[in-house]
Amino acid sequence: MPSLAHESRVVKRVKQLGHCIELVSLDPHFNEVSVGLFIKNGVLTISSFSILDGIEDRIEQIRDRCVLLGDVTTVERTTDQLQLISDLYLDRALRFMFIAAVEKDPSTELPSGRITAPDTKTKLTFVLEGAMEDGKYVYTVSAEGQAERAEMRVRAVVGGFIRYSDCERVDKNKFSFPDGKQYDNFARLILPLARNVSAVEAQLEQDEMAGQMNTQTLGFSQS
Amino acid sequence: MSPVVEKMTSRERVMAALAGEPVDRPPVCTPTNVATVELMDLVEAPFPDANRDGEMNARLAATAYTDLGFDTIAPYFSIIQESSALGCDMQWEQKDNWPTVRMSNPIWKTAADVKIPTDFLEHTDTKTITDSIKILKQEFGDEVAVVGKTMGPWTLAYHVFGVEPFLLGTVDDPGETMKALNALKEITILYGQAQIDAGADVLTLPDHATGDLVSSEYYRRFLMELHQELEEALPVPIILHICGATTDRMPYIAETGMAAFHFDSKNDPVEAMAAVDGKIRLVGNINNPTTLYARGPEEVRAEVNAALNAGVQLIAPECAIPLKTKLENLLEIPVAIEDWVAEHGKN
Numbered sequence: 001m002p003s004l005a006h007e008s009r010v011v012k013r014v015k016q017l018g019h020c021i022e023l024v025s026l027d028p029h030f031n032e033v034s035v036g037l038f039i040k041n042g043v044l045t046i047s048s049f050s051i052l053d054g055i056e057d058r059i060e061q062i063r064d065r066c067v068l069l070g071d072v073t074t075v076e077r078t079t080d081q082l083q084l085i086s087d088l089y090l091d092r093a094l095r096f097m098f099i100a101a102v103e104k105d106p107s108t109e110l111p112s113g114r115i116t117a118p119d120t121k122t123k124l125t126f127v128l129e130g131a132m133e134d135g136k137y138v139y140t141v142s143a144e145g146q147a148e149r150a151e152m153r154v155r156a157v158v159g160g161f162i163r164y165s166d167c168e169r170v171d172k173n174k175f176s177f178p179d180g181k182q183y184d185n186f187a188r189l190i191l192p193l194a195r196n197v198s199a200v201e202a203q204l205e206q207d208e209m210a211g212q213m214n215t216q217t218l219g220f221s222q223s
Numbered sequence: 224m225s226p227v228v229e230k231m232t233s234r235e236r237v238m239a240a241l242a243g244e245p246v247d248r249p250p251v252c253t254p255t256n257v258a259t260v261e262l263m264d265l266v267e268a269p270f271p272d273a274n275r276d277g278e279m280n281a282r283l284a285a286t287a288y289t290d291l292g293f294d295t296i297a298p299y300f301s302i303i304q305e306s307s308a309l310g311c312d313m314q315w316e317q318k319d320n321w322p323t324v325r326m327s328n329p330i331w332k333t334a335a336d337v338k339i340p341t342d343f344l345e346h347t348d349t350k351t352i353t354d355s356i357k358i359l360k361q362e363f364g365d366e367v368a369v370v371g372k373t374m375g376p377w378t379l380a381y382h383v384f385g386v387e388p389f390l391l392g393t394v395d396d397p398g399e400t401m402k403a404l405n406a407l408k409e410i411t412i413l414y415g416q417a418q419i420d421a422g423a424d425v426l427t428l429p430d431h432a433t434g435d436l437v438s439s440e441y442y443r444r445f446l447m448e449l450h451q452e453l454e455e456a457l458p459v460p461i462i463l464h465i466c467g468a469t470t471d472r473m474p475y476i477a478e479t480g481m482a483a484f485h486f487d488s489k490n491d492p493v494e495a496m497a498a499v500d501g502k503i504r505l506v507g508n509i510n511n512p513t514t515l516y517a518r519g520p521e522e523v524r525a526e527v528n529a530a531l532n533a534g535v536q537l538i539a540p541e542c543a544i545p546l547k548t549k550l551e552n553l554l555e556i557p558v559a560i561e562d563w564v565a566e567h568g569k570n
Contacts, residue, residue, distance in 0.1 A: 010290040025319035211546030
């Protein structure tokens with residue numbers, strides 16, 4: 001028995017890395033290798049089982065993009081590790097952050113400044129603004145432009161934040177993160193997803209089916 | 224009370240379990256396979272190339288034993304090697320997806336069309352597996368069980384005739400269907416024997432008479448006897464694999480004489496054990512899309528325990544695992560078995 005009698009290279013790595021939060025099968029910007037985001041004792045590690053030259057530099061690049069995309073900071077004297085800025089663990093937000101860090105073109109500048117995103121269903125542009133209210137940092141969603149269902153669309157965006165970041169609804173157009181703190185990077189990351197939950201869910205479902213072998217994917221089923 | 228069994232090698236454990244003999248612990252099996260994108264990176268053997276090159280194939284397949292601690296190595300990852308060699312229209316996909324046959328573009332219409340190419344066993348995609356088995360046997364000898372795979376006539380029929388035309392034919396002209404299945408059976412035997420000659424210890428025989436598409440009566444009518452013939456023709460233990468809900472046809476499957484049946488998580492392990500009534504061993508049935516893919520080690524352990532508590536003899540994922548399966552979940556299977564044995568005694 002190899003791995004039970006002695007630790008295999010995979011067993012050792014998995015023990016070091018901890019729990020896998022998200023695994024991207026193909027890094028489009030580095031030889032289509034797989035890259036994972038792992039967590040152990042509150043420390044996030046980006047890792048790949050690839051042994052190709054240059055993988056360490058690519059991991060550092062992904063790690064640094066995560067800092068721009070999410071509310072995380074680097075662990076000093078490391079090139080592959082991150083830590084959360086608070087005790088709040090936002091699973092979906094971290095996963096979206098990691099996927100974007102791997103899949104978005106690293107030469108593309110990431111948005112900064114005002115947090116905005118165009119609506120995909122109307123000609124509105126959503127705007128997020130935050131401020132302290134009753135001891136909590138509250139984000140207010142507004143819409144710029146003209147559309148008949150603007151209020152409904154704003155409400156839907158708040159619903160998207162509840163779904164993808166465990167946020168709490170403060171008002172029909174306001175939400176806060178569960179611990180009432182400020183997370184502008186996550187807010188910016190989630191806003192384009194929150195505006196169209198059904199499309200995001202359909203994409204996630206499609207992604208999950210990729211690589212699955214079952215009667216549906218084999219074409220041996222009625223559904 | 225089970226007799227005391229000395230510590231076994233992985234191969235001894237698997238062969239004993241398939242023969243219904245005592246084992247030192249229930250084996251962890253891969254009747255289908257355990258390839259993942261991370262393991263592909265680890266040994267530089269990505270899909271689709273690992274399906275088309277014997278050396279790469281062997282490297283990736285071996286990780287089931289060398290890195291995950293499973294008791295078997297199963298080098299035939301997909302279900303398309305024979306169909307490619309027969310000339311089916313293939314979609315090879317990329318690293319993160321399974322190669323498939325474009326069944327909407329079938330190559331044959333009737334049983335009379337079934338012709339085995341003279342160079343069938345020399346085709347790149349059939350030879351990949353026989354080459355890989357030779358490499359694996361050379362590398363591991365009798366340490367670990369090498370599990371080959373030869374597709375059954377029902378699955379081959381889906382590929383070469385198309386799913387819908389083939390199933391409609393079973394209603395319109397059952398005699399013609401039987402002729403086609405008998406002709407395709409020869410491919411199953413030919414490729415199975417080639418893998419045995421290459422060194423395979425065991426064969427998996429997938430034949431997708433799934434509950435989604437066909438009834439148990441269909442299984443009895445069209446396949447039970449054919450499967451008995453295949454069991455007689457291929458001189459190694461055979462693991463029959465059928466996806467989906469199959470408890471209703473397990474009593475028939477149990478009559479085929481095959482060594483084991485690899486069953487899906489859509490079947491309750493206690494009900495499955497009752498359905499086969501000790502006439503065939505069961506292999507399974509850890510859920511893939513939910514448990515292994517999306518949950519964590521705790522949930523994996525719970526399913527391993529449920530299967531062992533039900534008396535399932537060989538523990539395995541229910542089918543070929545999702546290519547993005549987390550390694551921590553696969554590593555949990557052998558560990559959970561060892562812990563179960565420590566708590567409950569030997570199987």
